[in-house]
Amino acid sequence: MDIKSEPSSRSSGEPAQTTEDRRWRLVNRTMRMHGNEPHALIETLHSVQEHFGFLDLDALKYVAGALRVPLSRVYAVATFYHYFTLKPPGEHTCVVCKGTACYIGGASSILDSIQQEVGIGPGETTSDGQISLLTARCLGSCGLAPATVFDGQICGRMTSAAVLERIRRWTNHDTGD
Amino acid sequence: MTTPSYTPDPTPYVRRDVNPVRILTFTIDGRDVSAREDETILSVARQNGIFIPTLCHLDGLSERGACRLCIVEVKGAPKLLPSCVTLPRQDMEVTTNSDRVADYRRKILELMYSERNHVCSVCVSNGHCELQNLSVVLGMTHVRYDYIYPKHAIDASHERFSVDHNRCVLCQRCVRVCDEIEGAHTWDVMGRGITSRVITDLNQPWGSSETCTGCGKCVQVCPTGALSEKGKSVAEMIKRRQFLPYLQMMRREGRRAVAEGIR
Numbered sequence: 004m005d006i007k008s009e010p011s012s013r014s015s016g017e018p019a020q021t022t023e024d025r026r027w028r029l030v031n032r033t034m035r036m037h038g039n040e041p042h043a044l045i046e047t048l049h050s051v052q053e054h055f056g057f058l059d060l061d062a063l064k065y066v067a068g069a070l071r072v073p074l075s076r077v078y079a080v081a082t083f084y085h086y087f088t089l090k091p092p093g094e095h096t097c098v099v100c101k102g103t104a105c106y107i108g109g110a111s112s113i114l115d116s117i118q119q120e121v122g123i124g125p126g127e128t129t130s131d132g133q134i135s136l137l138t139a140r141c142l143g144s145c146g147l148a149p150a151t152v153f154d155g156q157i158c159g160r161m162t163s164a165a166v167l168e169r170i171r172r173w174t175n176h177d178t179g180d
Numbered sequence: 181m182t183t184p185s186y187t188p189d190p191t192p193y194v195r196r197d198v199n200p201v202r203i204l205t206f207t208i209d210g211r212d213v214s215a216r217e218d219e220t221i222l223s224v225a226r227q228n229g230i231f232i233p234t235l236c237h238l239d240g241l242s243e244r245g246a247c248r249l250c251i252v253e254v255k256g257a258p259k260l261l262p263s264c265v266t267l268p269r270q271d272m273e274v275t276t277n278s279d280r281v282a283d284y285r286r287k288i289l290e291l292m293y294s295e296r297n298h299v300c301s302v303c304v305s306n307g308h309c310e311l312q313n314l315s316v317v318l319g320m321t322h323v324r325y326d327y328i329y330p331k332h333a334i335d336a337s338h339e340r341f342s343v344d345h346n347r348c349v350l351c352q353r354c355v356r357v358c359d360e361i362e363g364a365h366t367w368d369v370m371g372r373g374i375t376s377r378v379i380t381d382l383n384q385p386w387g388s389s390e391t392c393t394g395c396g397k398c399v400q401v402c403p404t405g406a407l408s409e410k411g412k413s414v415a416e417m418i419k420r421r422q423f424l425p426y427l428q429m430m431r432r433e434g435r436r437a438v439a440e441g442i443r
Contacts, residue, residue: 060382073359074381074391075368082370082383 026054034069041072044080048087057088085140093128093135095173097166098152102141108149109163114138116163120170134173206272221263221274222250232276233285233314235403236351237264238421240428242360244352248288249314252276260284286320294325295374296332297346298404304417305405311349312404328374337387340410341399343378348406350376354398361427366392378406397423 033050037043047070051062058081067077081087097117101110114125117136121129128135144150147159153169202217208230215224220243225232235247243264251260255273260281263274275281292298292311300306314320332345352369355378359365366389370379380389399407400419408417 063382073365073368075366075379078379078382079368079370083372 029054030066031069034066039070041070044070044072044077045084048077048081052087057091059089059091085138088126088137090128091132094133095154096135096137096152097170098137098139098142099125099166100142100144100148100150100152101138102145102148104145104148105141105150110138110149113149113151113161113163113166116167117170120167121174134170204268204270206268206270206274208274209276215268217267219268221252221261221266221268224268225263225274225276230276232263233318234264235310235314235349236353238353238357238401238424240361240424241353241356241401244356246350246352247292249285251281251284253278253281282318285318287324289315289318289320290323290325292349293323294327295330296348297327297329299346302414303347303405304408304412304414305347305419306415308415308418309405310403332377335386336410337385338389338392338394338410339387340394341386341396341407342410343380343386343407344405345377346406347404348378349404350378351403352378353401353403354378354407357397357401357424361424361431362393362395362397364391364393364395367398 030047030050034043034047037046044066047066048058051058051066055062063077063081064074066072067074081089099105099110099114099117114136118124121134121136123129123134123136125136125138139152142150142152142157144157144159147157149161150157150159151161151166152158158165158169203214204217205212205214207213208221208225208228211228211230213224213228222232222234222237232250232252234250236244237247237250245262245265248262250263252263252266253275254261254266255275263276268274289311293315298311300309300312303309306312330346334342334344334346336342350369355365355367355369358367366380367378369376370383371377380386381391386392396409399409400421401424402408402419405417
């Protein structure tokens with residue numbers, strides 16, 4: 004059975020993301036499960052994001068070709084949703100929740116203090132590729148407001164000082180993780 | 181002998197060929213008007229010579245409800261409704277030009293001006309600009325909001341056209357005409373909220389777009405100077421839209437032929 008999904012004719016400049024990389028096999032599986040239909044776009048982008056950590060332009064082109072979705076539509080969808088990122092993530096990621104409860108709890112001052120400490124805003128990565136700062140619309144952990152996620156680990160009732168303390172641990176390379 | 185009980189057919193057969201759509205009556209600005217049930221309030225108003233300002237609407241393209249300038253007041257509805265995507269109901273009472281509506285329309289225009297850099301005096305569309313004309317018609321004399329002055333680049337990489345994001349009002353006419361009439365779908369809108377922007381293909385320079393056919397329909401339907409032909413100086417860009425109704429008709433006929441062929 005051919006593992007690679009049929010790319011359409013418009014996908015001439017296809018990258019060689021085919022059968023070797025296990026991750027592409029998983030992405031192809033997602034597309035095939037939805038019959039390679041255009042409406043599988045978001046599901047497929049989720050799959051790429053999950054397995055690669057970000058969406059690069061080659062990946063977007065590949066998905067557009069395989070699902071027969073216009074390139075601009077793929078890019079529009081990828082930039083509309085906060086979950087998708089077009090740049091590779093840093094070594095560590097810090098997600099600050101900006102949901103209503105966290106916002107009232109002082110999420111913006113946490114973001115400001117991170118900006119002052121490491122000089123990156125939401126959606127940016129430090130130049131040394133160490134830390135990425137992201138925001139979330141709501142983590143669903145409003146009882147823990149303001150909540151942040153450090154490398155997938157959720158921490159509640161954060162203060163600027165506590166967040167900076169965690170970030171300094173990363174920058175000093177003594178997380179031991 | 182028992183009389184068979186009568187059960188009404190849950191889906192009565194309606195002869196659509198005889199009476200394809202219902203006709204209903206309602207009032208716009210106190211005038212009695214009649215409409216097909218599948219017509220929008222905007223289209224009925226236009227047929228009756230009642231002015232409702234629009235920016236994103238263009239005959240021949242699908243409706244987006246993006247600009248909100250066509251808002252009208254409907255008696256009994258707490259919110260103002262965009263007439264380009266609202267269908268009439270029997271006995272609806274629509275007001276197109278109350279003080280409330282006029283005030284909101286001006287505010288919407290002001291927000292559009294504050295969001296980008298609409299500098300008419302150096303714009304290729306000066307004097308032929310739908311945004312400019314609407315500001316005059318709706319009596320917008322000044323902007324009460326702080327201008328954002330965003331930094332937007334001009335993309336002149338295309339051989340014949342250029343896109344100036346400073347003048348874009350995100351009406352999505354270019355997106356729709358490219359998708360629905362030309363069928364290329366080169367344009368779309370990236371991002372969300374204040375950071376939204378029209379893009380070609382993967383947010384790449386227009387000139388390097390692989391899907392663009394260079395037909396120029398997007399340029400002709402653009403209401404402002406955001407999309408223009410190269411070589412046009414200040415106030416020289418006059419848009420030509422004569423092609424739209426005919427193309428739209430041909431597309432519709434084509435679709436009908438296909439549908440009938442399958443049946």
